Amino acid sequence: MVDWHDDQAAGLRRLVKLQERRVIAVTSASPADSAAVVAAAALELTARGARVLVIDEHEGAQSIAAPLQCATRYDLLQAARRDVSISRAVVRVSNLLSLLPAARAASSLREADAGERAAVARCVEMAEQGAEFVLIRAAVDADGPSLLARAANRIVLAVQGHAAGLTDGYLLLKQVHAVIGHASYGVVLTRLRDGAARPALIANLQRVSGDRLDAMLADFGSLPVPRDGQPFAFTEAVAHGAAALADQLERVEASTPQRPPGGMRRLLARAGICGLMNSRSPLHGVAG
Template sequence: MNKLVADQADGLRRLLAPTQARVVAVAGMGPGAGGTTAAMNFAVALAGQGRNVLLLDEHRRADGSACEVWDIDPPGSLADVARGRLALDGAEVRVACGVHVLTAVRSASHEAANEAGGSAIDPRRFWHDGVVVIDAAFDAEGRLSPLALGADDLLLVLQPHPASVTSAYAGIKRLHHTHGLQQMRFLLNNVVDAQAARQIMNNLAQAGSRYLALSLQPAGSVRFDPLVADAWRLKKTIAEAFPASDAAVDFRRAAGEMDRWPWPEPAPLQAAA
């Protein structure tokens, strides 16, 4: 398929989508990979572009979670909204940068989904335009939640070190086999050597295609920046606290590329029995 035809097909999928909201799940591949950092900075960067952004936090409020970093405590959760106990504007918190935050802890969301007949909660039901960013959490067996699996895009975050890359590839393989995922994107975080990072991205993309028949697409890289820790102490992301810093520039660039990501193919219609 040539590029013109591919672009036309992608445009048609956008027009036929039930809403114009895009849902992106962001997950860190291992402790300290920076999944929450990436999810928060992506959300801030997108809000800075004028997007309507909702961040769903699957992590319990603890050190390093989005709610802890921003020092917020949303009065409700995704499960409360899904069950009709609270309206969205009564459950979420809007932080100063313009991002709306709602907790989506897995156990509560799972119970709400069961009450709805077993299907995952779809945030597009109440977030009709803009972007939903899920700060996704793996369970003890390395599986994603139904909420994250229902996203349009899955963005994995990893560090550019041999041990991290090896561990991340094992996790990618597990996600592919467990959930049958055919497409994922990945972001390299805390990059020091740009040339080495480009080689890692190329190698990972080739390995996914050759050994897993998987579309594994690089979504860019973010340079190591000591100001990230200073921003955390200020209860802000680096995109908020130090917008001219290397990492903030890289996060904005990566978020800006999202519009060029093709929308996923729609699921085939089931034939009538």
């Protein structure tokens, strides 16, 4: 006999899950490291049954297309300008994983007028429908993170696990924090030369970030990254690191229709075009 109460409860849980969306921006001083971290996280999350959209702000040789074993043709900016449909810009990597190239859009947004920003936001909104995770592989330039990355629920830094890497990671955090000013960030250590040194490296980075920037760094694990020029492979070691990383990403507070607007929507409001995005956008519900 069917228990309709149980069936309705299960349906409600599925509906709530679909309404939740975790938007995480990942950045690094090394594009190869951010590519490996995002690819590993996306593959692990989809293996767990989650629907994932990757928004890639890098292009050419630095694109994440090769690690995800796919090819790209169009950019989010072309969809925003209606040169192509958003469905043609989005690459379907697998049943649960999609990729939206956005390097040109991320660059253009800095100088875009209110109308073009709204068009980009609407395209992102369409692309991420049904996604439980939106992973933004963020590019950071002299002006800091892109407007898309600033709308994330959490920003995660991929930092190489050696002295020079920690210095680069701290400088990147300082640059990001100066623009965004979040109270907390995530950090993934990559290219560890000595696993035993990992706790001390994390503690050192956390201490310096707290003392100098008043910013907390949450430990999101570690991940091996291919040597420069070597292709990404989802090896057993990568899978182990990806599992720990995915555990942390699942704990990131999600955007839901009930949470107040923020992030990109707040930026759009300043431009006088609020109300153009609904509450399920990944650019909603986050502190700007």
